[in-house]
Amino acid sequence: MTDYSPFLIFSMPRSRSAWLSNFLSTGSVLCLHDGLRFSRDPPSIKSVFDAVAEGSPHKDPIIGNCDNGMCLFADEVMAEMPDAKYAVVMRKPGRVRVSLSKLLPDLDADVVDNIVDKSWEAMKDLAARGIGPVVDFDDLTEPKVGRYLWEHLIPDLDFPEARWALHQRYHVELHEPAYASDISPEFKNLVFNRLEE
Secondary structure, eight states: OOOOEEEEEEEOTTSSHHHHHHHHOBTTEEEEESGGGGOOSSOOHHHHHHHHHHHOSSSSOEEEEEESSGGGGHHHHHHHOTTSEEEEEEOOHHHHHHHHHHHOTTSOHHHHHHHHHHHHHHHHHHHHHTOSOEEEGGGGGOHHHHHHHHHHHOTTSOOOHHHHHHHTTOOOOOOHHHHHHTSOHHHHHHHHHHHHO
């Protein structure tokens, strides 16, 4: 088994999680985007990280996950990875609703509301627990915020200022059909069951 240093970023949906995971993936660091979707039942980010570490060309990789569904399984994920470093990315629910509805126009408004409301409650709880830095979506353009997250999550590596500046020009967004095809049926059922609780 390859040793690795884990970090987890809990985020609201539509909160630059794909962009952030792209920025954080450099050198010996690999940050998955919504990596929990690759797990089965029960949800296990550790099993996903273990598989990634085994395939890594680096001796001691740093593996992370920036995930907008992970907040619904926060207790399970943190119990499974108690030594991980954590961070939280918030975004106001009204803005998430608008953005999510644009991305998935065929999704029923009640379903969108339920996703956003449950995620918001879970995220507020995580922020209140003080598990790590809490940043706002709107502040992710600020270099000091990028540095703050980097130095908390990846303290042994220098903050890549040039990479941060370059990424500010990028618009990274998921391709919904490809993204949805990666979600296991078991995990999809788990999410919908959790949303019904």
